Amino acid sequence: MDGKLDRLSGHRSEPGWYSEKLNAPDTRIAVFTADKLMVHAGPAGSGGMQWHSSEQLPVLVQGTEPVFLGIDTEGVNHFAAQAADNELEPADGMIALDLRSIALQGLVSDDNLGLAAQARALLQWHVRHRFCSNCGASTRPDDAGYKRVCDTCSGEHFPRTDPVAIIAITRGQSMLLGRSARFASGMYSTLAGFVEPGETAEDAARREVFEESGIRVGEVRYVMSQPWPFPANLMLGMAGEATSEEITIDPDELDDARWFSFDEINAMGNGSHPDGLQLPPDISIAHHLIRQIMDG
Ligand SMILES: [Zn+2]
Missing domain, CATH: 3.90.79.10 (Nucleoside Triphosphate Pyrophosphohydrolase)
Structure with missing residues (x-):
């Protein structure tokens, strides 16, 4: 991945858009286990985020849907998801680390760090906003992860900054x-x-x-x-x-x-x-x- 991703905010609410992007064959998904992100364990600056394919998702993720991060200049879609198992074991050569440690150790590029920050902020928001602040009913994610909707009172909720x-x-x-x-x-x-x-x-x-x-x-x-x-x-x-x-x-x-x-x-x-x-x-x-x- 080179440079910043295009978040495609004008397209995220189009019908069918989310599942088409999520299920594209070359789609890459970053996975958090609890508040830790999986990264390559290499010398400082040589590492990168560990990306998973959408076929790996059913065993990795449940409850919270993956959120869309953006598309790179080669047309590859990038998502982030929260692992169902908070003790998910990283693959060989990978480590799971919190973002502060990843940043302090300089393990990923600045662009990757920005992406990891975007992913963490969105995923944390979903975990903490499962219920409507207006009527208390359950909410569901929408707009590729940038909105939650309450079907009981039609309330719409957006990520906080x-x-x-x-x-x-x-x-x-x-x-x-x-x-x-x-x-x-x-x-x-x-x-x-x-x-x-x-x-x-x-x-x-x-x-x-x-x-x-x-x-x-x-x-x-x-x-x-x-x-x-x-x-x-x-x-x-x-x-x-x-x-x-x-x-x-x-x-x-x-x-x-x-x-x-x-x-x-x-x-x-x-x-x-x-x-x-x-x-x-x-x-x-x-x-x-x-x-x-x-x-x-
Ligand atoms: Zn509601």
Whole structure:
């Protein structure tokens, strides 16, 4: 598989389209066993996702229907499915790993990682939304996995994506970074929080930073985004300028927050910080956001 897949969102609701794609002879299906994806066990960067054919499906999958991921430039359809048996044994040369470990170990390409994130977010949504939130009756999947329908009240339900504002706050040549108790020891990152209903991402960023650190933020601009399927977040990376300096942390949210000079952050990034402090790993949007803002 090369490059990103075409999700064909304009075709997914056509009658017969889903089963035709699913049953095409060269269709490839990625299988999750519990929250683990099967991948090739090779040296870092050499691996790939393990793909199954549609003939293998009846023994692999039950309950949740496979979801359509997209079609590649050669016309091969890609799906993802949840294994019926949560202890499914991977074939020789394969391992089953959670997405964080796959990403941290660099086992698959960035495009494959994006596909795995898409698959996990969709499959998790199906597992958690089997009943109608309007009337409580059972729902069924539709539109190749991008909708669930309630036949009792005709309600339609769509996969959730929960926006999170994550923001790099600067003051001259310094950046505000904090750490929560759940972070790895010595790791500091940009502050983040969920966008609430009726709120812009920019206002959410200002509110979260003020609540967690007491810092007031002026202008805010959008920089980049990253899907983060744990379970269904969309990280909205932003940059902002502080209009105050004195930090007052919210101890329920943070263990610590400080202003770090860009020199100190560079040392954290290349592992030479005298106190062993570190940045988040490069699979995270925080890592790329921090780097990009410092590079101007
Ligand atoms: Zn209903």
